Amino acid sequence: MTAPDRTGPALWSAQAHMPSVLGRQLTITRGEGNYVFTSDGQRLFDGTAGLWHANIGHGRAEMAEVAAEQMRTLETYHVFGRYLNDRAVELAERVRDLSPVDDAKVILNSGGSDSIDVALKLARRYWQLRGRHDKTVVLSRDLSYHGLHAFGTSVAGLDFNREGYGTDALVPETARIDTADIERVRQRVAEIGPDRIAAIIAEPIQGTGGVIPPAPGYLEGLQRIADEHDILFIADEVITGFGRTGTWFASERYGIRPDIITMAKGISSGYSAVGGIIVAPEVWEPFYTDDAPIYRHGTTYSGHATSAALALKNLEIIEREGLLDRVRSLETVLADELAGIAADPRVAATRVAGFLGGIELGPAHSAERITDAMVDEGWIARPLRGNVVQISPPFTTTDAEVRGIVAAVRAGLDATSGATAPELAVAR
Incomplete structure (x- = not known):
């Protein structure tokens, strides 16, 4: 019997525990507005603006x-x-x-x-x-x-x-x-x-x-x-x-x-x-x-x-486009949504400052598993140190998309069984 191929692509992923990601990697091939698309056609809301950076959204022709x-x-x-x-x-x-x-x-x-x-x-x-x-x-x-x-x-x-x-x-x-x-x-x-x-x-x-x-x-x-x-x-x-x-x-x-x-x-x-x-x-x-x-x-x-x-x-x-004003408005929407999810007994704490939010989960739930489940439903968030789910979308995000990604965290909690997350070697 042939052993499974564990070598994967030639590219050595950044900040990754390679045995854990091989066979699960998502190849992003296109971006449009607040969304990115995988090589197999899945459309994903970019709830972290890449690594906190895609502030004006993806794929702008004028750029x-x-x-x-x-x-x-x-x-x-x-x-x-x-x-x-x-x-x-x-x-x-x-x-x-x-x-x-x-x-x-x-x-x-x-x-x-x-x-x-x-x-x-x-x-x-x-x-x-x-x-x-x-x-x-x-x-x-x-x-x-x-x-x-x-x-x-x-x-x-x-x-x-x-x-x-x-x-x-x-x-x-x-x-x-x-x-x-x-x-x-x-x-x-x-x-x-x-x-x-x-x-x-x-x-x-x-x-x-x-x-x-x-x-x-x-x-x-x-x-x-x-x-x-x-x-x-x-x-x-x-x-x-x-x-x-x-x-x-x-x-x-x-x-x-x-x-x-x-x-x-x-x-x-x-x-x-x-x-x-x-x-x-x-x-x-x-x-x-x-x-x-x-x-x-x-x-x-x-x-x-x-x-x-x-x-x-x-x-x-x-x-x-007045995006600084828009960020101040989005901060209010995000704060309201995080105040709502903070009442969930599975959530230990929520934090927001500017258009950056974190949902700290209780020890019975894994931020890594929940963010994986969110991807399956079309939402990108990231697990951070402290069992925190990061939310920091582009400045062009709509109010409905903010509500949607917080709702996706709730759905992820519902869909995953309790599991303590390992300490993650996350990137900025």
């Missing part, structure tokens, strides 16, 4: 036209040294004007993990340039996710993303802080010594950790600690940037003043691979003096012209 025209003109040219390209310059200026940071400079690259690396390296390099050579430690929150490059892996507050590489952190001198209790954060800062701390990095809303909004006063407390102790404050807005909370940046919503903001995902709604950081004057100015060293950042596709053109068009669409 394809922008890409084609830019490629005919100039596919790209690098932005190293004295060279620039016009689309990268335009995008950086557009981001500067939208950001909550006055007189910012913008570094562009290829995605969220890139952005984390360049931000945290910059934080350390800044203090070295200032002669504060002991300021090297980076603090990050328990349950945080900051991508999977070496620095992002090292500051991960989800242990399963840091384990197995031979040391507690690939990049040394990182430490975790409490995710909600600001007094415990103060104690941790005192233990380490503020003169050793280069930066605190925090997601305004923790995404992969389970859709966790900030505790009242927490982000403001981090801001005060950073201000009091000469610590750079970095807001990881890879998920929340460009409208997910109803403002261009969640930093505006929560009234914080980061020294650096990391960005990706929503800047292009996934139509191109773009990320970067927004840098406040205090941090960029020392690198702009005549005797300054080079800050050695940059990848081949930093400021990619076609990617920048697509990001610019995406931002135009968000503004033209």
Whole structure:
């Protein structure tokens, strides 16, 4: 008897326990509006906007036209040294004007993990340039996710993303802080010594950790600690940037003043691979003096012209169609629906902040099994750490679709038997 083929396709899936997904993988071949389609013709509502990014929906013809025209003109040219390209310059200026940071400079690259690396390296390099050579430690929150490059892996507050590489952190001198209790954060800062701390990095809303909004006063407390102790404050807005909370940046919503903001995902709604950081004057100015060293950042596709053109068009669409207002309206609908399902005894808690929702299930029910059942009925949601079902659809979602996906969670609970979910190695 021939053993079943366990090798599957040549593509090694990201963030997947391969034996569990082989034979069950869904190949997406087309997207249209708020829906995607599989290779066997199934139509699925994209209840997570891909990986939190498909904010304007899928398959927009004008985005394809922008890409084609830019490629005919100039596919790209690098932005190293004295060279620039016009689309990268335009995008950086557009981001500067939208950001909550006055007189910012913008570094562009290829995605969220890139952005984390360049931000945290910059934080350390800044203090070295200032002669504060002991300021090297980076603090990050328990349950945080900051991508999977070496620095992002090292500051991960989800242990399963840091384990197995031979040391507690690939990049040394990182430490975790409490995710909600600001007094415990103060104690941790005192233990380490503020003169050793280069930066605190925090997601305004923790995404992969389970859709966790900030505790009242927490982000403001981090801001005060950073201000009091000469610590750079970095807001990881890879998920929340460009409208997910109803403002261009969640930093505006929560009234914080980061020294650096990391960005990706929503800047292009996934139509191109773009990320970067927004840098406040205090941090960029020392690198702009005549005797300054080079800050050695940059990848081949930093400021990619076609990617920048697509990001610019995406931002135009968000503004033209009033999608920030729409997000604020959708947040209300989602909050109402989650308040309704919170009464279900099978649900442990619900959380919403902006157009991001999480449904935490009781231990007798598995978020992974329920989201699998939802796919069978035409709805995509994702299981997150803490047995949470993630809901974060495109900004173009209708009220009825919001109600539909929450109803699909109820149906999934009805359709699945109780089972404790394993801890999932989920992606942002």
